[in-house]
Amino acid sequence: METNKIFTNDWKIVLPDTNLVVIPVTPSNAITYIKVSFKPETAEIQDTHVKYLTQHYIESRIKREYLRVLVLQNEEIVGFDALGKFSQPTDEIQTVNVGIAFVPGFLGKGFGAKFLRVLLRLSCEIQTDQVQMGTLLDNTAMRALAKKFGLTETLGIVDRENGGRIAEVMYLNIDRNAFRDVPLDVTFGEEVVVL
Numbered sequence: 001m002e003t004n005k006i007f008t009n010d011w012k013i014v015l016p017d018t019n020l021v022v023i024p025v026t027p028s029n030a031i032t033y034i035k036v037s038f039k040p041e042t043a044e045i046q047d048t049h050v051k052y053l054t055q056h057y058i059e060s061r062i063k064r065e066y067l068r069v070l071v072l073q074n075e076e077i078v079g080f081d082a083l084g085k086f087s088q089p090t091d092e093i094q095t096v097n098v099g100i101a102f103v104p105g106f107l108g109k110g111f112g113a114k115f116l117r118v119l120l121r122l123s124c125e126i127q128t129d130q131v132q133m134g135t136l137l138d139n140t141a142m143r144a145l146a147k148k149f150g151l152t153e154t155l156g157i158v159d160r161e162n163g164g165r166i167a168e169v170m171y172l173n174i175d176r177n178a179f180r181d182v183p184l185d186v187t188f189g190e191e192v193v194v195l
């Protein structure tokens with residue numbers, strides 16, 4: 001795979017044995033990602049999100065610390081999420097968090113497992129020391145998915161600075177190298193021009 005193009009070009013990855021396609025979030029479709037993931041309450045908040053996603057996209061062309069994606073079926077969004085830097089620049093060990101989500105109607109159909117395999121393969125292209133995931137104790141689907149992948153659970157509360165819980169269960173230091181050989185059905189498009 002031409003790995004440098006992951007952070008600079010349009011591309012699409014077909015999830016195995018499905019008609020679902022994973023595409024990168026770029027400045028031109030950031031607003032779509034923001035509407036499904038952050039669900040901003042005002043246009044102002046929406047604009048703030050667009051600005052920082054665009055900033056992350058530009059930085060990641062060199063730093064490779066963020067990779068947000070959308071999952072589409074016939075151009076309709078059915079899933080989304082991200083590989084995103086979680087640690088502070090001053091932290092000795094840099095960490096990237098893996099997020100994964102499908103929309104209602106696309107749950108429990110085996111798509112989560114296929115998507116997570118692709119995300120963990122893509123995590124091998126991210127510049128970081130370690131990769132982690134987290135979820136809530138009552139998220140039986142996510143915990144079952146992690147168990148299927150043989151990931152070790154540890155209890156670890158993570159709260160947002162402005163309130164709200166992100167995780168109660170953590171999967172730390174995931175062995176991303178175990179996914180380096182996962183085949184990707186990837187087609188690269190044009191380089192994304194950031195204006």
Ligand SMILES: CC(C)(COP(=O)(O)OP(=O)(O)OC[C@H]1O[C@@H](n2cnc3c(N)ncnc32)[C@H](O)[C@@H]1OP(=O)(O)O)[C@@H](O)C(=O)NCCC(=O)NCCS
Pocket residue numbers: 100101102103106107108109110111112113114134135136139140141142144145148
């Ligand atoms: C969590 C999520 C990504 C899992 O993906 P999914 O497509 O639903 O899961 P899959 O169909 O690939 O199933 C993976 C495994 O989990 C099990 N599983 C799925 N849903 C389950 C549920 N509700 N309860 C118990 N086990 C479940 C499946 O049986 C399968 O295990 P198996 O192959 O050993 O039988 C998906 O449910 C989702 O997007 N949920 C909403 C958003 C969310 O909670 N994201 C995680 C935030 S941390």
